[in-house]
Amino acid sequence: MKTSLAVFLLTALTLVGMLxxxxxVVSFRRSYGGSADDITMxxxxxxxxxxxxxxxxxxxxxxxxxxxxxxNSDNSHRCSVALDLGSAEEARALTVYGxxxxxxxxxxxGPTPPNHFVAxxxxxxxxxxxxxxxxxxxxxxxxxxxxxxxxPAFYIVGYxxxxxxxxxxxxxxxxxxxxxxFRVRGGDDVANAVVFSAGRVYVAGTSxxxxxxxxxxxxxxxxxxxxxxxxxxxxxxxxxxxIIISGGNIYLAGKTVIAGRMDEAVLARLDSSLALQWVRAxxxxxxxxxxxxxxxxxxxxxxxxxxxxxxxRDVLLAAFAPDGTFSHSFFITGGPTGDDQANAAASLxxxxxxxxxxxxxxxxxxxxxxxxxxxxxxxxxxxxxTPSVANLSPSSISPPPSIATYTPxxxxxxxxxxxxxRFCPDNLVSTSTxxxxxxxxxxxxxxxxxxxxxxxYAIATTTITQTSSVILVSTAxxxxxxxxxxxxxxxxxxxxxxxxxxxxxxxTTSTALTTQTQSTTQTLTQITTVAFPEPVxxxxxxxxxxxxxxxxxxxxxxxxxxxxQPQQPTF
Numbered sequence: 001m002k003t004s005l006a007v008f009l010l011t012a013l014t015l016v017g018m019l020x021x022x023x024x025v026v027s028f029r030r031s032y033g034g035s036a037d038d039i040t041m042x043x044x045x046x047x048x049x050x051x052x053x054x055x056x057x058x059x060x061x062x063x064x065x066x067x068x069x070x071x072n073s074d075n076s077h078r079c080s081v082a083l084d085l086g087s088a089e090e091a092r093a094l095t096v097y098g099x100x101x102x103x104x105x106x107x108x109x110g111p112t113p114p115n116h117f118v119a120x121x122x123x124x125x126x127x128x129x130x131x132x133x134x135x136x137x138x139x140x141x142x143x144x145x146x147x148x149x150x151x152p153a154f155y156i157v158g159y160x161x162x163x164x165x166x167x168x169x170x171x172x173x174x175x176x177x178x179x180x181x182f183r184v185r186g187g188d189d190v191a192n193a194v195v196f197s198a199g200r201v202y203v204a205g206t207s208x209x210x211x212x213x214x215x216x217x218x219x220x221x222x223x224x225x226x227x228x229x230x231x232x233x234x235x236x237x238x239x240x241x242x243i244i245i246s247g248g249n250i251y252l253a254g255k256t257v258i259a260g261r262m263d264e265a266v267l268a269r270l271d272s273s274l275a276l277q278w279v280r281a282x283x284x285x286x287x288x289x290x291x292x293x294x295x296x297x298x299x300x301x302x303x304x305x306x307x308x309x310x311x312x313r314d315v316l317l318a319a320f321a322p323d324g325t326f327s328h329s330f331f332i333t334g335g336p337t338g339d340d341q342a343n344a345a346a347s348l349x350x351x352x353x354x355x356x357x358x359x360x361x362x363x364x365x366x367x368x369x370x371x372x373x374x375x376x377x378x379x380x381x382x383x384x385x386t387p388s389v390a391n392l393s394p395s396s397i398s399p400p401p402s403i404a405t406y407t408p409x410x411x412x413x414x415x416x417x418x419x420x421x422r423f424c425p426d427n428l429v430s431t432s433t434x435x436x437x438x439x440x441x442x443x444x445x446x447x448x449x450x451x452x453x454x455x456x457y458a459i460a461t462t463t464i465t466q467t468s469s470v471i472l473v474s475t476a477x478x479x480x481x482x483x484x485x486x487x488x489x490x491x492x493x494x495x496x497x498x499x500x501x502x503x504x505x506x507x508t509t510s511t512a513l514t515t516q517t518q519s520t521t522q523t524l525t526q527i528t529t530v531a532f533p534e535p536v537x538x539x540x541x542x543x544x545x546x547x548x549x550x551x552x553x554x555x556x557x558x559x560x561x562x563x564x565q566p567q568q569p570t571f
Contacts (some may be wrong), residue, residue, distance in 0.1 A: 026424040032408040033417035034058025040418040042093040043355035045348040053091035060404040066091035066105045079125035084402040085109040104144040116141040131174035145196045157191035165191035178224040179392040185209040193243045204243035215240035246296035253294035265291035276382040278324045284309025293345030297352040306341035313339035326375035334360030351424040
C-alpha cells in the first residue's frame with residue numbers, strides 16, 4: 001500500500017497582539033458623625049478595613065471623647081466606639097498590628113494633666129486594655145509607630161512645653177521601656193511624626209528658638225540612643241508635620257514660606273544618610289497651603305492638608321513623582337463657607353486615603369489647573385546638629401474607661417463632620433503590537449515591533465470615574481459643575497512614545513521535513529495491515545477445527561462400542 005505525501009513549501013503565520021489600558025481616576029468620599037462636632041485625626045488602611053480615630057462631641061458621656069470608627073473595605077460601616085475617662089479625651093493617632101488597633105490619645109484625667117494614654121481594641125471595636133502615662137505638666141502627643149519585630153514595641157512622639165520634643169518606647173504591654181525629651185534648638189521644639197524602619201526610629205518635627213521655625217529629622221536606635229539629627233530651613237518659617245520612608249528615601253511634609261505667595265505646602269526628600277536631595281513647595285498665588293499628611297501610593301508621593309486659595313479652607317491633595325516632579329493636585333470642598341481640611345493620609349496599593357473634617361455636604365472634588373496651583377523648587381539649607389537629650393521617668397496607671405458603642409450618621413449634613421476620601425491613580429496607557437512571520441522548509445524570519453506609550457497621571461488625557469456626588473473642574477477663570485453621570489477628559493497631555501523593532505532570521509533545513517514524512521508513512525502502513533473485518537472472526541476458525549476434531553473422536557469411540565462381542569468357545 002502506498003500513501004501520498006503532501007509537501008508544504010510555504011507556511012505564513014502572523015500574530016498580532018494588542019494591549020490597551022484605559023486611564024482613570026477613581027474618587028470616593030465618606031462623611032460620618034453626629035449632631036455636634038466630630039473630627040478625624042488619623043487613618044490607617046489595610047486589606048481588612050479602614051480605621052480612623054479622632055474626637056467626637058456627639059457620642060458618649062462627658063464629651064468630648066476619643067473615638068474609633070472602622071469601615072469595611074467596601075466602605076460600609078463596621079463599628080464605632082467612644083472612649084471616656086471622665087474628662088476631655090481626644091484620639092491623636094493609631095496603628096494596627098496583628099489585627100488589633102492601638103489608639104494614642106490625650107486626656108485631662110490623671111495626675112498633672114494633660115496626660116496621654118494608649119488603648120487597645122480588636123478589629124470589631126471591642127475594648128481590651130488601656131495604659132495612662134504621665135511625664136509631667138504640659139505634655140502633648142502626636143503620633144505612634146510600631147516595631148513589629150520588637151515583641152512588638154511601640155514608639156510615641158510629641159512634646160513637653162519648656163522641655164522640647166518627646167519620644168518614648170513601650171513594650172507589648174504598654175509599659176514604658178525608655179522615655180526622653182530632646183532640644184534641637186529650644187524648649188518649644190515639637191515632634192510631630194514618627195516612623196520605624198530597619199531598626200531605626202525616625203522622628204520629624206519643628207524646632208523653635210523663639211524667633212524662627214525650622215524642620216528637623218532625628219534618628220534614634222531601639223535603645224533610645226541618639227544617632228543623628230538634621231535641621232532644614234530657610235529665611236522664613238519651616239515646619240515638618242509628617243514623615244515616611246519609601247524606596248530607601250526619607251520624605252518630610254509640612255509648610256514653608258515663599259516670598260510673594262504666603263505659606264505653601266512643602267515636600268522634602270533626604271537619602272538614607274540624611275543628605276538633602278531636593279525640596280518642593282506647592283501652593284496657590286492667592287492663599288495659604290499646609291501639609292499635615294504624607295503617603296506613598298503606586299509610585300507617587302502625596303501631600304494632604306488644606307488650601308485657602310479658593311476662599312475658605314479646602315482639603316488639599318498634591319502628588320509628586322519620587323524625583324520631585326509635580327504630577328497633579330485636587331482639592332475637596334463642602335461649599336463656599338466653612339473650613340475643610342485633611343489631617344492625615346494613608347495608602348493601600350495604588351490608592352491614597354485622606355481623613356479629616358468638613359462642614360457642608362455634598363463634598364465637591366475639584367481638579368486644580370496648573371495656572372492657579374503650582375509647584376516650585378525651593379532652596380533650603382541642611383545642618384547637622386546635636387540636640388540635648390534628657391531621660392524621663394514617667395508614671396503610669398490603668399484606669400477603667402467608659403466605652404460607648406454608637407452608629408454615626410453616614411453622609412448626612414452635620415455641624416463639623418469627620419470624613420475620609422479615597423483616590424486611586426489611573427493606569428499607565430500601554431499599547432504594544434507584535435508581528436511574527438514564519439516560512440517552513442526554507443528561511444524563517446521573525447519581526448517583532450513593540451510600541452509603548454506611557455502617560456503621566458492626570459497630566460495626560462484622563463477619564464474621571466465618579467463614585468461620589470459631584471465633581472468640579474477649576475480653571476483660572478471659571479468653575480464648571482459636572483453631573484455624576486458625566487465623564488470629564490483633561491486635555492493637557494504629556495506623552496512619551498518608544499518604538500523598538502527587532503528582526504531575527506534563522507534557517508530551517510529539510511532534514512526535519514524528510515524525517516517527519518518517513519515517520520508518517522510507517523504509521524499509515526502499520527494501520528493498514530491490521531485493518532481486518534470484525535475482530536471476532538479471528539476466534540471462529542479455531543473453534544470450528546476443534547469442534548470437528550471432537551466429532552471425529554466421538555464417532556470413532558461410538559463405532560468401536562457398536563462392534564459385536566466375540567463368542568466364547570464351546571467344549
